[in-house]
Amino acid sequence: MLDIRQRTGYLFLAVTVGHVILISAQVQSKSGVRVLESVTLGAFASVQQATASVIHGVRDVWGNYVALRGVRAENEVLRSQVADLEVRLQEQRALAARTSKLQELLSLRATMTLPTLAAEVIAGNPNPGMLTVTIDRGTADGVQENMAVIAPRGIVGRVVGSPAAHAARVQLIIDRHAAAGALTERSRAGGIIVGQDEPDRAPLRMDLVSSLADLKVGDLIVTSGAEGIYPKGFAIGHAESVERGSGLYLSVTVRPVVEFRSLEEVLVVLVPARPATAEAAREPGGGPKR
Secondary structure, X not given: OHHHHHXXXXXXXXXXXHHHHHHHHHOEOOOOOEHHHHHXXXXXXXXXXXXXXXXXXXXXXXXXXXXXXXXXXXXXXXXXXXXXXXXXXXXXXXXXXXXXXXXXXXXXXXXXXXXXXXXXXXXXXXXXXXXXXXXXXXXHHXXXXXXXXXXXXXXXXXXXXXXXXXXXEEEXXXXXXXXXXXXXXXXXXXXXXXXXXXXXXXXXXXXXXXXXXOOOOOOEEEEOOOOOOOOOOOEEEEEEEEEEOOOOEEEEEEEEOOOHHHOOEEEXXXXXXXXXXXXXXXXXXXXXXX
């Protein structure tokens, strides 16, 4: 009995829904569209809208992911290219700087009448007691002890010790054990240039300058050749301070024209050192020869 009643209820419900559907199919709304068609269209439109939203969302997420992967790969390529360009730029700058220095060296060599030999600085000296550098030229190239070494701007120093076949040590003029005969280019006042290892002062000083000498701050100091090593007339530095001493001599400090910290290429003057003559020794105090 219960099954018959349930089946009858279900059948009645189905018939009722069928009638509603048939009536909806025949009845029209105010806009002229059948009610069934309007309801069906609205239901399917909602489903389609939801489906389209999901599809668009998935597509956007996937597109953004793919685009992001592409951007990352492109960024990696760009970073690699930038790094490569930076390395090349550094190489070109170094090459340009070296070319400029070599050009200065060649220009100096072309103007000199003395025989010279181009050399490259290959090492410094770890011993703080003596300021030296090592060059890549030696006895096989004609280099001898006490030969002068110069740069485009002025005097560098002299070869010390016994050179090897393809290397030699050069004592810098700013070393506290170095010395050279000197003159002021303007007034020809003479003295002796010596190095001084004092960080708070100029690297050079000029000794034995008469207190009566005409010497001013900024005067160019050049070699006199009195010691028999350095060619005469090459720049050493500029007078940085000139003070009256307590005795017969001035107290003079000199700033060298050569930048020793960036020294890379030099010229060795292939002229053996000669003993200082009495006439040359007198020249720093007595002015130029007539």
